[in-house]
Amino acid sequence: MKAAIILVFTFLLALTLLLPSSRYVPEMAVTAQVSPTPVAFDQAAALAKLREQIKGRENEPATAVFKNIQTMKNTPAGRLLSVMEMGFARSLGVTCTHCHVPEKWDSEDKPQKQIAREMSAMVSTINRDLLRNIKNLKSEAPIVNCTTCHRGEVKPALNLPPK
Ligand code: HEC
Numbered sequence: 001m002k003a004a005i006i007l008v009f010t011f012l013l014a015l016t017l018l019l020p021s022s023r024y025v026p027e028m029a030v031t032a033q034v035s036p037t038p039v040a041f042d043q044a045a046a047l048a049k050l051r052e053q054i055k056g057r058e059n060e061p062a063t064a065v066f067k068n069i070q071t072m073k074n075t076p077a078g079r080l081l082s083v084m085e086m087g088f089a090r091s092l093g094v095t096c097t098h099c100h101v102p103e104k105w106d107s108e109d110k111p112q113k114q115i116a117r118e119m120s121a122m123v124s125t126i127n128r129d130l131l132r133n134i135k136n137l138k139s140e141a142p143i144v145n146c147t148t149c150h151r152g153e154v155k156p157a158l159n160l161p162p163k
């Protein structure tokens, strides 16, 4: 009798330990507690907010409106935002977050922001000092820009896609 009770008890104990369902915690619940899913970056909303913030000052130089302008000093503030959207983000196939921590637009947290400044300088050198000196081109004032190389990619292609 005693042996039978011990046997049943051991069996039940083994059952509770082995049954996965009794100890199962849904993975989603754990992840949600540890690191909540970050809210997706809304580029259109970020741009709309910035345009609202600079309302009435779009034609002032970027330096007068923004905090940390080193390259595009004479660019009108409104135009700077268009450059950010079309010239930088779209031509590289990225969003603002590639170079910025959203809302901290003036900070230098991301090295890509500095790279972009040096890329702008490189583009100026190509346009001002090199391209202009090539004789017999079709255009009077030939230029390259970010899209010329990047074409929607962070890393410009070296080869055409295979046919
Ligand atoms: C490829 C990198 C890159 C991308 C992408 C980019 N930016 Fe910028 N952004 C820069 C650089 C570089 C500067 C500083 C320009 C200068 O020094 O003249 C800047 C400056 C700014 C500033 C001025 C901040 C201040 O107060 O000094 C704002 C605002 C801004 N960006 C918004 C945006 C928004 C909005 C987007 C997305 C639509 C975006 N940027 C995408 C590189 C980038």
Ligand code: HEC
Binding pocket: 087, 088, 092, 112, 113, 115, 116, 119, 120, 123, 144, 145, 146, 147, 148, 149, 150, 154, 155, 156
């Ligand atoms: C003559 C071609 C050329 C032009 C024009 C050009 N780039 Fe680049 N860019 C490159 C190359 C090449 C790289 C390096 C890619 C790699 O890592 O191998 C690069 C890399 C970058 C990166 C780093 C991307 C990353 O996160 O790895 C940024 C940011 C960038 N370019 C921004 C710009 C911007 C903004 C412009 C326009 C002002 C521009 N580039 C114009 C060729 C170019």
